[in-house]
Amino acid sequence: MTVWVGLTGGIGSGKSAATDLFMQQGVTVIDADAISRSLTSYQGSALPAIQAAFGDEAVVDGRLNRDYVRELVFKRPEAKAELEAILHPLILQTIKQQQNTISAPYAIVDIPLLTELPQFRALVDRVLLIDSPEALQVERVMARSGLSREQIASIMAQQATRAQRLAIADEVILNHGDMQQLQQQVLECHKHYLQSFGTV
Ligand SMILES: CC(C)(COP(=O)(O)OP(=O)(O)OC[C@H]1O[C@@H](n2cnc3c(N)ncnc32)[C@H](O)[C@@H]1O)[C@@H](O)C(=O)NCCC(=O)NCCS
Numbered sequence: 113m114t115v116w117v118g119l120t121g122g123i124g125s126g127k128s129a130a131t132d133l134f135m136q137q138g139v140t141v142i143d144a145d146a147i148s149r150s151l152t153s154y155q156g157s158a159l160p161a162i163q164a165a166f167g168d169e170a171v172v173d174g175r176l177n178r179d180y181v182r183e184l185v186f187k188r189p190e191a192k193a194e195l196e197a198i199l200h201p202l203i204l205q206t207i208k209q210q211q212n213t214i215s216a217p218y219a220i221v222d223i224p225l226l227t228e229l230p231q232f233r234a235l236v237d238r239v240l241l242i243d244s245p246e247a248l249q250v251e252r253v254m255a256r257s258g259l260s261r262e263q264i265a266s267i268m269a270q271q272a273t274r275a276q277r278l279a280i281a282d283e284v285i286l287n288h289g290d291m292q293q294l295q296q297q298v299l300e301c302h303k304h305y306l307q308s309f310g311t312v
Pocket residue numbers: 122123124144145148152178179181182185192195196199203223224225267270271
């Protein structure tokens with residue numbers, strides 16, 4: 113029986129950086145965000161419903177017009193709820209299908225909105241939080257993407273707070289240093305999971 117670790121954290125907290133490091137140790141990672149992207153990539157199965165809900169501008173050249181939809185959903189909570197009602201059941205179903213193909217002492221599901229969405233919590237046995245000071249989240253996302261400080265703030269306002277995430281976490285990696293410090297914490301956490309759940 114695989115022990116499922118739900119890895120979560122806010123925008124720019126370092127989830128991808130941490131999952132890359134777990135994968136380097138041979139740990140299997142299911143990525144909810146990658147599933148969401150494949151559902152909305154070229155001819156993705158969620159696109160007809162999204163086009164029906166948001167209009168022709170939402171789908172361009174057979175794929176999701178992410179700039180257009182991002183503007184809509186992070187400005188209007190009812191639009192966000194509508195997009196989530198289309199995507200989340202499909203993401204949930206795909207994660208379950210992928211979980212059924214994996215056998216390991218432990219494996220990870222990277223779910224950015226684990227704190228916000230109880231239906232996703234049911235997929236995992238424990239929660240690993242990648243925690244980062246909010247100011248650092250903003251700096252990292254600004255350095256990585258073309259998003260403005262205001263756009264990042266409006267996304268963060270719609271995500272759980274640090275305190276809410278800490279309240280559901282079984283393990284916490286505080287990602288406030290350099291990559292080497294993150295790597296060291298990932299290795300310690302991996303060792304702890306292997307000691308607790310068996311060897312890979
Ligand atoms: C709104 C969309 C089109 C924007 O796409 P874009 O490529 O610009 O951004 P990206 O997906 O990288 O998300 C940017 C940041 O917003 C956060 N975010 C994404 N969706 C949500 C949401 N529903 N609620 C709160 N934060 C969200 C992400 O965690 C990320 O940190 C896209 O995020 C989307 O389809 N979201 C709905 C699906 C979803 O809920 N995914 C999140 C976890 S499975």
